[in-house]
Amino acid sequence: MAEKVTIADVARRAGVSRQTVSNALNSPGVVREETRQRVLRAVEELGYRVNQAARQMRTGRSRLIAIRIEPDRDGINGSVLDRFLHGLTESAARSGYRVLLYTADDDRAEVDTFEDLLGAYEPDAFVLTSTHHGDLRTAWLLDQKVPFVTFGRPWSSDSPKHLWVDVDGAAGTAAATRHLLDAGHRAIGFLGWPPGSGVGDDRREGWARTLTAAGVDPTGLSRATSDEVADGEKAAYDLLRSDLGVTALVCASDSLALGALHAARSPGLAWQPGRGPGGGAAERPVAVIGFDDTPVAKAVGLTSLSQPLAQAAAHCVALLTTLLDGQAKPGEPPANVLLEPSLVVRQSA
């Protein structure tokens, strides 16, 4: 174990009192420059580090940010949150915070964990992911006045006001749809999830809006299913076999897109003779675009929408530090952030 260096050791070394050391470190303005230098030198020489536990007892601040780590659900999209987590850890460290992990099976269990954590480790804030309609967690945290940010918008119209950072899914699918329109496609289908999920509805909306603006009626061009590769494949089949002449598919996830790719490449559908965007007889594969730019997308050459996760994480930390360290002006609350995903074009579209 490393020998413990306390503020008293530094004070002795620098020939000042303990409080002066504390001041030199925490309120540099209040100490004479020369004294401050002497203290800093002593800190350096002794390898002193403030003890968080002691500081926390005095200040009530732990400099800990807590976040839930989820089991990768379908495995493919799991990596999204992991990349976000990595960005969060880095950004937090840069602002002098550390990330504390916890798990919870559902909202209720997570609220219980909030209580646990708040009583024991006293994290200064929480970062919530996977927000959804009627989210118990945000209501509870708001009620308890615990600082937090969500990565994901509050989706309910009646949902309470809180800080959030999100990626504009609709803008993403709109960009994807535009990309396909530019390539000459007209009958562009959409594979998504059943209505009711904020994220899914948002992504569908971007596609529908763009198609409509281009003069194409989206009616009948959309299918909803659960987020599984096999389901995506089935839904894609169904859509491609319809008589709407679908030549391209925008998908709400890489899982669905991978299924769509399987369907599109299956014999009899892979190549659509005479159905190419030009309307000519050229054979063209059905174009597919996914969402999240997961490793799977990269591996199979799937064009996909990439979320700026490191950026999103950095914004979460920025909002939190403004709230915690800065003096957030009452009339001027920190602004929520909506980031745009970017289209990563590969062979599939």
Add this chain to the structure above:
Amino acid sequence: MAEKVTIADVARRAGVSRQTVSNALNSPGVVREETRQRVLRAVEELGYRVNQAARQMRTGRSRLIAIRIEPDRDGINGSVLDRFLHGLTESAARSGYRVLLYTADDDRAEVDTFEDLLGAYEPDAFVLTSTHHGDLRTAWLLDQKVPFVTFGRPWSSDSPKHLWVDVDGAAGTAAATRHLLDAGHRAIGFLGWPPGSGVGDDRREGWARTLTAAGVDPTGLSRATSDEVADGEKAAYDLLRSDLGVTALVCASDSLALGALHAARSPGLAWQPGRGPGGGAAERPVAVIGFDDTPVAKAVGLTSLSQPLAQAAAHCVALLTTLLDGQAKPGEPPANVLLEPSLVVRQSA
């Protein structure tokens, strides 16, 4: 913010003194049963939770386990550590520990972070991943007498003794090779990494050993390359085009296996007329087996070796708690753990 309940509140409510509460909680044996019940009831009613910071100041124990979170390197294999991390968080919580995250770009930076963390948050232990030859980190932690476990064996022969948990890569590739032998393959190739990496050498060894035992000379059947899909594809091509009649490939990672799959399915190589395992004229695709059972493997139907990551994490926590909470007998150190991966058979083999 939740109202703060201290031990004094509980004491008042239960009509006892403060450290009787502490005793009831920490040394249940020393308090009369009836008193203990009264205290526990008060704890329940008040929703009391011991404050870690205060306890930590007194005991010097933080009940924090620190672990590095890495940027997903090639993206495909990144999910392995994430799944391990999830298991660790769950197991740790069950033992009353929380997981603290940090990042570091290399060994040296990580050692710096050790110092930082130890001075500030005082984690009780570290879990190290991605151990390698000449690991600076283990040497430093050992020198400082900081408790830690590695997920991964100490690979250097001269490497210092410490607790570790690992998955037996050689056993995995051996099982994969046996599976292929049972299916009738003889000329089974291996795609791995350049010699020198403990993990890679271990995985190659399992393949070579099994092949030799079956009477097949592994000479010339192995290729080494960096862990990229494209490199795997090239190496697989090279191996399949040789005149050794290779009909199956065992790979050190899913990335390489994915590349191998591309190569194996390419026109002219995908179907090996007359080279089937039976030696007959039947056409058979080249069999491919990967390592890590990543989401990509599942998505593309790649047979792969699955590491018992949750189990490995649980063992790490178990070793640590024995070291930290239990009285590890000097003559009887906790045993290191070597787990076996399991073969997940899919279409590719």
Add this chain to the structure above:
DNA sequence: GTGAAAGCGCTAACAA
């Protein structure tokens, strides 16, 4: 079996 006192390392308030 239970209570009183001390102190872990730090910083907010006040005094010099």
Add this chain to the structure above:
DNA sequence: TTGTTAGCGCTTTCAC
């Protein structure tokens, strides 16, 4: 500008 005092909430002596 610097030093002194007090106390955050807990547990570890040591009396009772």
